[in-house]
Amino acid sequence: MEPIYILGAGPAGLAAAYTLSKQGQSVVVVERDSQVGGLAKSIEYQGFILDYGPHRFYTKIAPVLQLWDEVLGDEQVTVNRLTRIYYGGKYFSYPLKAKQVLSALGLIESLRIVLSYLAVRLFPKPEANNFAEWVENKFGKRLSEIFFEGYTEKLWGIPCTEISPDWAAQRIKGLSLSKAIKNAILGNDGKVKNLIDQFQFPRLGSGQLYEKIADYLQQHQQPILLNTEVIQVHHHNSQVTHITLKNRITKAENTVACGGVISSIPLTHLVQQLQSSPPETVIEAAKSLKFRNTILVYLIVEGGNLFPDNWLYINDPRVEVGRVTNFANWSPEMLANTEQTPLCCEYWCNFGDDLWQCPEDELRILAEKDLRQIGLLKNQAVSDGFIVRLPRTYPIYAGNYQAALSEIQGYLQTFQNLQLVGRYGAFKYNNQDHSLLMGIFAAENVLTPGKHDLWNVNSDSEYVEEASAEAATTAATNTRLSRRRQTLKTLRQFGGYLFTGGAATIVDVLIFSILIQSGLWYVFALGISYFIGLSTNFWLSRRFVFGIYWKNWFVQYGVFATVALNSLLANLGLLQLLINELGWHPTISRLASAACVATISFTGHKLYSFSSQNQSNNQVSELQS
Ligand SMILES: Cc1cc2nc3c(=O)[nH]c(=O)nc-3n(C[C@H](O)[C@H](O)[C@H](O)COP(=O)(O)OP(=O)(O)OC[C@H]3O[C@@H](n4cnc5c(N)ncnc54)[C@H](O)[C@@H]3O)c2cc1C
Numbered sequence: 196m197e198p199i200y201i202l203g204a205g206p207a208g209l210a211a212a213y214t215l216s217k218q219g220q221s222v223v224v225v226e227r228d229s230q231v232g233g234l235a236k237s238i239e240y241q242g243f244i245l246d247y248g249p250h251r252f253y254t255k256i257a258p259v260l261q262l263w264d265e266v267l268g269d270e271q272v273t274v275n276r277l278t279r280i281y282y283g284g285k286y287f288s289y290p291l292k293a294k295q296v297l298s299a300l301g302l303i304e305s306l307r308i309v310l311s312y313l314a315v316r317l318f319p320k321p322e323a324n325n326f327a328e329w330v331e332n333k334f335g336k337r338l339s340e341i342f343f344e345g346y347t348e349k350l351w352g353i354p355c356t357e358i359s360p361d362w363a364a365q366r367i368k369g370l371s372l373s374k375a376i377k378n379a380i381l382g383n384d385g386k387v388k389n390l391i392d393q394f395q396f397p398r399l400g401s402g403q404l405y406e407k408i409a410d411y412l413q414q415h416q417q418p419i420l421l422n423t424e425v426i427q428v429h430h431h432n433s434q435v436t437h438i439t440l441k442n443r444i445t446k447a448e449n450t451v452a453c454g455g456v457i458s459s460i461p462l463t464h465l466v467q468q469l470q471s472s473p474p475e476t477v478i479e480a481a482k483s484l485k486f487r488n489t490i491l492v493y494l495i496v497e498g499g500n501l502f503p504d505n506w507l508y509i510n511d512p513r514v515e516v517g518r519v520t521n522f523a524n525w526s527p528e529m530l531a532n533t534e535q536t537p538l539c540c541e542y543w544c545n546f547g548d549d550l551w552q553c554p555e556d557e558l559r560i561l562a563e564k565d566l567r568q569i570g571l572l573k574n575q576a577v578s579d580g581f582i583v584r585l586p587r588t589y590p591i592y593a594g595n596y597q598a599a600l601s602e603i604q605g606y607l608q609t610f611q612n613l614q615l616v617g618r619y620g621a622f623k624y625n626n627q628d629h630s631l632l633m634g635i636f637a638a639e640n641v642l643t644p645g646k647h648d649l650w651n652v653n654s655d656s657e658y659v660e661e662a663s664a665e666a667a668t669t670a671a672t673n674t675r676l677s678r679r680r681q682t683l684k685t686l687r688q689f690g691g692y693l694f695t696g697g698a699a700t701i702v703d704v705l706i707f708s709i710l711i712q713s714g715l716w717y718v719f720a721l722g723i724s725y726f727i728g729l730s731t732n733f734w735l736s737r738r739f740v741f742g743i744y745w746k747n748w749f750v751q752y753g754v755f756a757t758v759a760l761n762s763l764l765a766n767l768g769l770l771q772l773l774i775n776e777l778g779w780h781p782t783i784s785r786l787a788s789a790a791c792v793a794t795i796s797f798t799g800h801k802l803y804s805f806s807s808q809n810q811s812n813n814q815v816s817e818l819q820s
Contacts, residue, residue: 197452199636199641200438202425203459205233206627207617209408210262211457212633216417218642223453224438225411227235227424230402231409233459234588234618235627237402240493240581242531247491247585248541249506250401251276251394256278258635260558266407267397272526274396280508281569289508291342304337311335319738321748326358333363346510349517350543351487351591359592362624364792398528401627424650425460428613435613458638459617461486461587466603482598484622486587488551490542492562495579497525499533502571514565515550516540535578543589555582590622591692602779604650614640614649621649689797695735696793703728703789708782717781721770725763729756762792 199215201208204226212222214454230236237244251274254260279286285299297305312335323329324407327348330339344355351358396401409419420440426448441452458465466473466481506520510751520539522529530537540562544550553561559580566572590596600622607613618625629652636647703724710720733755737748766788773784 196221197454197735199455199457200225200451200453200459202232202438202465203233203617203620204228204405204419204421205617205619205630206405207620207625207630207634207637208233209405209412210259210451210631211616211638212260212412212417212419212634213266213408216412216415216633216642218638220641222412223451224419225423225425225438226419226421227443227460229422231419231421232402232405234585235453236405237400237529238583240537241495241579243495243522243535243537244264244400244402245493245537245539245773246401246520248489248518248526248539250627251361251505252396252627254392254405254631256628256632262631263395263404265413266404270398270802271395271405272297272398272406272528274525276392276394277504277524278506279504280346280510281511282341284570286507288344291338295336300341305605306334306342307337308599311337311810317738320468323360323363325356326360327355328362329360330355331670340380342510345515346508347510350589352543352545353593357593358598361597362592371404395398396526400526400529404696412425412464412780416499425458426468427470428458428465428468428730430458430610430613433609433611453639455612455614457614457616457634457641459615459620459634461624462603463616464605465615465620473606477551477603480602483594483599484589484596487543487589487591488545489583489588490544490553490558491584492540492552492558493581493583494538494540494541494562494566494577496536496538496575497534497578497698498575499536501538501575503732507571509565509569511569513570513761515542516562516565519566519571522723538566538571546586549562551584552731558582559779565734577672586601587619588623590618592624596622611657611709616649623652660676692793692797695732696789696797698735699728699732700729700789700793704782704785707785711781716768717770717774721763721767724755725766729759729763732759762796764793765792766773 198221199223201212201222204212204224208224209227209231212224215222215765224231228236230238234247235250237246239245245686252263254263278289280289280291281287283300287299288295297308300308315332315335317693319332320328323691325331327339327344330343333339334343346379347358394762412419424440424441424443425438427450428435429439429450435453435456437450437452439448463481463486464479465486488557501523502521503524504521505519506518508518509516517759518541520541522537522539523533542558542561559577559582562580563572563577607615613620614637616637617623617630621633623629623633633649633652636649636652639646705724706727707717707720707724710723711717715723730752733752736755737751766785769788769791770784771783773787774780774781777786
């Protein structure tokens with residue numbers, strides 16, 4: 196049987212090759228670069244080992260962790276994590292710490308943040324249509340303006356209102372201001388997942404993982420063709436049959452037969468390399484997908500201990516730099532000496548921008564100027580530096596990208612032995628772990644066809660899988676924790692229920708007693724006050740109890756009112772009993788009946804609806820990587 200060809204030797208391609216090779220399947224890896232690792236490779240410069248910006252490795256995915264440990268073994272070091280955002284001349288911890296944010300920004304700004312946060316908790320937008328709305332819904336308008344909008348627009352080069360909310364949903368889902376405020380007041384007991392302050396890292400830079408996979412493949416006689424570019428992919432009867440390769444040094448071309456293809460090369464390129472060509476609509480869809488480029492400016496600074504962060508997000512309109520990595524604070528073995536500090540400054544741009552064309556020496560001057568302007572460099576000299584231009588580093592989730600992607604997916608899914616993986620390859624804003632997972636899944640699909648749907652990796656369904664993988668490895672701890680969590684959850688739910696029911700009852704009883712005072716018969720008074728109380732309850736419950744917004748609120752209201760009708764009848768029955776039979780005061784009777792009905796209906800809700808809610812919203816967040 197012909198080997199499986201794996202296009203691209205980045206994390207996704209190498210994970211696929213490694214998994215297949217372990218199962219005895221023969222593979223050939225094709226890589227256009229002279230080195231493996233893709234965007235996660237490490238490079239050497241004057242004895243320093245440098246990554247492409249920060250490459251922190253973090254995952255909750257069991258098979259990825261297993262691969263990581265299996266390949267790296269004891270070649271790992273523990274790195275202390277410190278990441279901050281530079282804003283308004285000050286440094287803020289990232290993830291944000293409420294106490295620090297509020298004290299650093301002053302009373303007025305803090306008040307604006309808290310008020311806009313409260314406003315959004317009370318009146319959230321039912322559906323976020325873009326990134327700006329998504330972060331506003333999550334953090335309130337003011338905090339979003341300060342910490343997310345400027346930075347995000349610098350990264351993507353388009354207004355936040357044009358960026359799809361999908362990006363935020365993937366990357367900053369786990370952050371919560373209320374959690375941050377709770378931590379600030381109560382302290383972090385170590386269980387809040389997004390405040391992880393250490394991580395495991397390969398001793399010799401992020402690329403070491405991939406170099407070690409390459410060693411494994413070579414030991415098992417699985418070829419890796421470096422400096423070799425895929426230029427054509429031939430197919431027949433929905434099967435990829437051959438691929439044409441070009442050696443970038445000798446320029447020699449040859450066409451080889453293949454048993455199947457796992458591709459991590461840019462999706463946009465692959466579509467154009469298919470022979471025969473796909474339909475015009477697919478080609479146009481591929482052309483419409485956009486990526487953002489990165490320029491990395493590396494500076495060698497004379498002196499040590501410049502600043503304590505692994506990396507810093509720079510949110511300051513006065514400078515163009517977006518993120519700065521300090522390699523002195525990663526693995527000590529990446530350093531040639533401790534008298535010099537290698538830094539990496541990231542700039543983002545499009546192909547047509549002046550910055551992309553900017554000569555190397557000008558970029559170095561720009562980076563040095565930016566760092567001095569924000570105080571990261573003081574009187575230290577910059578003795579050396581170099582530039583790396585990375586085209587297509589960030590798939591842009593904007594415009595009609597989803598429709599374009601569906602068009603391409605629809606066509607490529609008809610191929611029986613072609614799978615797309617990776618950040619480039621599947622147009623997914625992957626970190627290493629999701630690319631590794633896609634590679635592992637693609638390999639498993641070769642061995643057991645149809646086992647995984649690769650397009651679903653990095654979507655919500657996969658987090659369920661993560662959660663269960665995690666559960667399998669830490670079952671005992673989780674059982675204990677989950678009992679506590681369950682109790683806390685019930686208390687929280689009951690609190691929400693009491694709050695909404697309580698507020699509605701106050702409105703209800705207030706109106707009821709006014710109507711009674713004005714001489715209305717208590718049955719009519721009950722009907723009117725109940726209707727207003729019910730509406731209040733509906734409005735608050737959507738936000739604080741259900742968290743579910745139907746597009747048609749009127750229908751949702753109708754269903755809510757119908758369900759609540761039994762409460763009205765129960766209230767009426769109890770009122771009759773308390774007022775007529777026991778002779779209680781109408782207002783007291785109304786309060787007592789409301790309390791009884793609230794408790795009974797909470798128990799009903801608890802049994803039938805809350806139990807089905809799945810809240811596996813516990814991702815760790817990174818602004819961008
Ligand atoms: C600045 C920066 C910082 C990042 N920080 C982090 C981080 O902190 N943590 C994290 O987990 N992830 C981080 N990432 C993301 C991480 O690098 C990627 O998720 C990962 O490298 C994607 O792997 P991949 O295999 O999908 O794609 P890639 O790494 O892009 O690999 C694709 C490979 O295909 C090759 N190729 C392309 N075209 C062809 C062709 N025609 N023929 C043959 N080969 C071809 C490329 O040369 C490349 O080697 C960062 C990325 C960047 C750019």
